[in-house]
Amino acid sequence: MSLSSVLLAGRFSAMTSYFSIAFLLVFLPVSILLYLVMPQRAKKYTLLAVSLVFFWFISGKLIIYLLLTVMSMHWFGLWLEKIKSESSAAVKALPAENRDEKKALKTKYRKKMQCVLFFAAVLHIGVLITLKYTPFFVSNINSLLGLFHISASFEIPKMFIPIGLSFFSLQALSYITDVYRGTVKADENIFRLALFISFFPQIVEGPICRYSQTADALWNVKQIKYDDLALGVQRILYGFMKKLVIADRLNPAVKEIFNNYDKYSGAVIFFGAVLYTLQLYADFSGTMDAVVGIGRIFDVEMPENFRHPFFSKTISEFWQRWHITLGTWFKDYIFYPITMSKPLKKLTSSARKKLGNHFGPLLAGSIALFCVWLSNGLWHGAAWSYIFFGMYHFALILGGSIISPAVKRVNGLLHLNPDNAFYKVFQIVRSCLLVVIGEMFFRANGLRAGLAMFTGLFGKGGVSLFDKELLPALGVDSKDLIITAVTAAIILTVSILQEKGINVNERLYAKNVVVRRSVIYSLILYIVIFGAYGAGYVPVDPMYAGF
Numbered sequence: 001m002s003l004s005s006v007l008l009a010g011r012f013s014a015m016t017s018y019f020s021i022a023f024l025l026v027f028l029p030v031s032i033l034l035y036l037v038m039p040q041r042a043k044k045y046t047l048l049a050v051s052l053v054f055f056w057f058i059s060g061k062l063i064i065y066l067l068l069t070v071m072s073m074h075w076f077g078l079w080l081e082k083i084k085s086e087s088s089a090a091v092k093a094l095p096a097e098n099r100d101e102k103k104a105l106k107t108k109y110r111k112k113m114q115c116v117l118f119f120a121a122v123l124h125i126g127v128l129i130t131l132k133y134t135p136f137f138v139s140n141i142n143s144l145l146g147l148f149h150i151s152a153s154f155e156i157p158k159m160f161i162p163i164g165l166s167f168f169s170l171q172a173l174s175y176i177t178d179v180y181r182g183t184v185k186a187d188e189n190i191f192r193l194a195l196f197i198s199f200f201p202q203i204v205e206g207p208i209c210r211y212s213q214t215a216d217a218l219w220n221v222k223q224i225k226y227d228d229l230a231l232g233v234q235r236i237l238y239g240f241m242k243k244l245v246i247a248d249r250l251n252p253a254v255k256e257i258f259n260n261y262d263k264y265s266g267a268v269i270f271f272g273a274v275l276y277t278l279q280l281y282a283d284f285s286g287t288m289d290a291v292v293g294i295g296r297i298f299d300v301e302m303p304e305n306f307r308h309p310f311f312s313k314t315i316s317e318f319w320q321r322w323h324i325t326l327g328t329w330f331k332d333y334i335f336y337p338i339t340m341s342k343p344l345k346k347l348t349s350s351a352r353k354k355l356g357n358h359f360g361p362l363l364a365g366s367i368a369l370f371c372v373w374l375s376n377g378l379w380h381g382a383a384w385s386y387i388f389f390g391m392y393h394f395a396l397i398l399g400g401s402i403i404s405p406a407v408k409r410v411n412g413l414l415h416l417n418p419d420n421a422f423y424k425v426f427q428i429v430r431s432c433l434l435v436v437i438g439e440m441f442f443r444a445n446g447l448r449a450g451l452a453m454f455t456g457l458f459g460k461g462g463v464s465l466f467d468k469e470l471l472p473a474l475g476v477d478s479k480d481l482i483i484t485a486v487t488a489a490i491i492l493t494v495s496i497l498q499e500k501g502i503n504v505n506e507r508l509y510a511k512n513v514v515v516r517r518s519v520i521y522s523l524i525l526y527i528v529i530f531g532a533y534g535a536g537y538v539p540v541d542p543m544y545a546g547f
Helices: 021-037 040-093 099-147 165-181 190-198 211-219 226-259 266-297 315-321 324-339 342-380 384-413 421-443 447-456 470-474 478-499 504-510 513-530
Strands: none
Touching (some): 021 040, 040 099, 040 165, 040 190, 040 211, 099 165, 165 190, 165 211, 165 324, 190 211, 226 266, 226 504, 226 513, 266 421, 266 447, 266 478, 315 384, 315 421, 324 342, 342 384, 384 447, 421 447, 478 504, 504 513
């Protein structure tokens, strides 16, 4: 079986994966070619057109949701801007000495804007909840009725959800909120808004961009330069290696362990959780490499979504490095608004007096943190396992904050230096173990399966880690594990260099052309030789496209 025949996507459209033949060797080159031949003033419209065509390819008629989202953003933004202008004009019309009247007028208009923002939030989040969570809610209502021996039940509706809905809904809401806050001015150009939210590399798996980050760059696109093209292709190839050599290669073993965990010992279950964590990272970060690389080709700087998360010393730090744009969205639009609300400000002030400067603010902050992690869990999917995943990380982060003063005192008593290399390694290993356990619940086929797998970690029955029958049962062999380990070592080396502030992509491009091309051709050859394809291979859909 040829490499080209296996790079098409599975249950989604063949274009959903940025590493599919349909996308990588057909759609992207054609888009770049069209972009190149168009006159300068038409390039932005060309980019918008290919983005909408791409979304139509992956979601068909459900493109209507994207178009309605664009119109909603445009309308709400202009509505908010109009209220701001009316407020400013009304306040200026009053004499300077009428301070109380000015204050009352500002309050009146601010409340109007709050109503508009609330309406926009209900609309966008309401559509997301209705489409994504209705079957989950109905299913749980039926289970509840059955628990009370009530024979009635509701039919579980089948919802049609466009790919990327969870991503572009949050992106749209961030724009409307930023207009409300005054951090950006409402855009009168609906085409610029449409390009901002539909830019084809980001629409499937993010990152969740802010208007201030990419809107102007996308609208003021320039001619493609060779340097940007070369750097972009290098980044795409690096992501391609992660996806095809690690993520897809590990898929058979991960599926087998998570689907039949009861057949294996605790060590094998933990091994499966480690493999899944590595698979998820390689798949998602590899896709983000492709997104950033494609953006670079068009001279658009896409926000980074990963920053070497497995170097984190705490779970809190991990979530500052993993899926960065989602984390910052929750921080800016849920955590801060809740903590800065009047009720929680009063609670913080009162708690600070009684509990001190550490635990006082922590009490109010824990409420906001709970809301963030409940939202985070639900954002990933409509299942109790995702809610548990969110609560798991909520408990770890809150627990870490609660015990941090005690940890500092213990470190002082034991004369442990937090900057000591061995101490840092201990923290990193501990954080990685906690992350792996969390990802086990995340991937498990339901919460009950996740709890059973966790219990099974401490069991000894079943096929053991060193059983000669294990690898054949998992659908892999020792060569697969060696290839995965070598590729992971390459990624680790690159990550260490990047952590030290070395931009490996640009350093490579700055090398002699012979050296640079040798590395690039070697990478292509490495992917061709060691990529996951061949007899029995099943194409693996992008893992975050389902969220």
